[in-house]
Amino acid sequence: MKLNINKLKKLLKKRKIDVGLIINSRLNDPSFFYFADVIPEHAFMFVSSKFPTRIYCSALECEQKKKQSSIKNFKELNKKAIDNIKLLIKKHKIKKIGLNFSYVTVSEHKRLKKLFSGIKIVDLSQDLKQLRAIKTKKEILLYKQASKLTETVWAKTINAIKKHKLKTELQVKEFIEAEIEKDGYKTSFPLIVASGKNAAIPHYSPRQNKLKGFCVVDFGINYNGYCTDITRTFFVGKSTKKEIELYNLVNNAKNYASTLITPGKRTAFVTKKTRQALGKYEKYFTHGLGHGIGLEIHEFPNLKTEAKDKFYPGMIFTIEPGIYIKNKLGIRIEDDYLLGEKGLIQLTKAPKDLVVINR
CATH class of the missing domain: 3.40.350.10 (Creatinase/prolidase N-terminal domain)
Incomplete structure (x- = not known):
């Protein structure tokens, strides 16, 4: 260009x-x-x-x-x-x-x-x-298109899960890959589909395990060279009040982080404040709050407590808080955002409420 x-x-x-x-x-x-x-x-x-x-x-x-x-x-x-x-x-x-x-x-x-x-x-x-x-107008347009396609693939996936067509981690992985390839694209990184206690492992590799409890699906599309990255968490089985509260805690933390982001703000400040919003569950948040995306899946800015980066208009990045309780459960919710001249624009939108699929 x-x-x-x-x-x-x-x-x-x-x-x-x-x-x-x-x-x-x-x-x-x-x-x-x-x-x-x-x-x-x-x-x-x-x-x-x-x-x-x-x-x-x-x-x-x-x-x-x-x-x-x-x-x-x-x-x-x-x-x-x-x-x-x-x-x-x-x-x-x-x-x-x-x-x-x-x-x-x-x-x-x-x-x-x-x-x-x-x-x-x-x-x-x-x-x-x-x-x-700092993305150009052309890149921003590509990202808006890529985000829509990513959301469409997820909508088809969760619909297939609700209809009991997909019952294992591996089936979900293969379905998403097939949908992406059907449109002529590739995944932007190896998919993560983790069910039950496996969801407590942030970078878990899917197997033939049946979907149960909290299920975390992390995927993205390489759209004309540019990578999207989203994570969705849903529940298979009968959820308890406590489990719904945990999902809401993570989702609220993500939304809170988005309210803190303005041009010139340090990424470390936003990360620290968001971690604090998790209260006693902060110790179960074991990775950064997010990262820039672009031609690579991890780019500037880095959303970590030790990062020196700042937010500037034109940046596209993820916000992905999570909690991981070993051998019990994992919840991660991740969306892609663009910092525009007039404020933050959410490119992808995770469900406000926990999707529960009874089986």
Whole structure:
């Protein structure tokens, strides 16, 4: 995207870096897609104010990716290209290159240091995460569409559970995956479906266990590269007054957190206040309050007590309080939110009341 390229150029200027080098190789860097709208299998992207943005990739992909990308300066990656890159660096007197260290292997880093001998290579990983945290209008539109699709998949799932068509954790997992694939998309991470005492394990892998008691379903859709992430908790069997109260406690905590979020507010402040709202059950809340989402399932901002991050307009993130009582139960409710210029917008909406399915 041209807008995103311009954002990177401003960042490079601010940090006095001559060239931003984005590499997609063994480790798939989501930032490559962020700037180019395509992900060639093995490619180099050079971004600078000194010359037009250019991408080097294999001859097999060059023409096809050029048609799909907003960047039109594609060149074949071969031995001649390496000489051209060296000439480019020399011609424009490049002294400092910014690189996403998070997506470069040790061996690749060594080769790059050899290729750019005498040039300082600095880490851009945190800067790129900060850059991607503020979503563009196009990204926000994609998220609104993705959120609707995610809600639709969940509506079909809970309906199938109510009709007793899905009776085990694994059946729920497979149903959701099939619904997502039916629409031509993929899941954004391995699904979590946890029933009964298994729900007390936040990152549980579904098995053939029958649905009973509190059931936690955590899933998301990778929609045109962007990840949604929601968690729904429902109850199978006869719920007690206490169990309904626990669900309400978690749901109220999520809603309370949303009232605290304003531009410039520290994520740690919101996290601490929300934890306190759980009262004596705070000790059973064993993970962060939420996280940013985007091209990766975990992005900025981090909603943790020790985080230094702040909320800014354009950020899209989850709020996901939970309580986990070992060998007894687990409850987690997670929705996706957008911080707009005029306030917080809830992109997905968990049920206000606990859904109870009698069997």
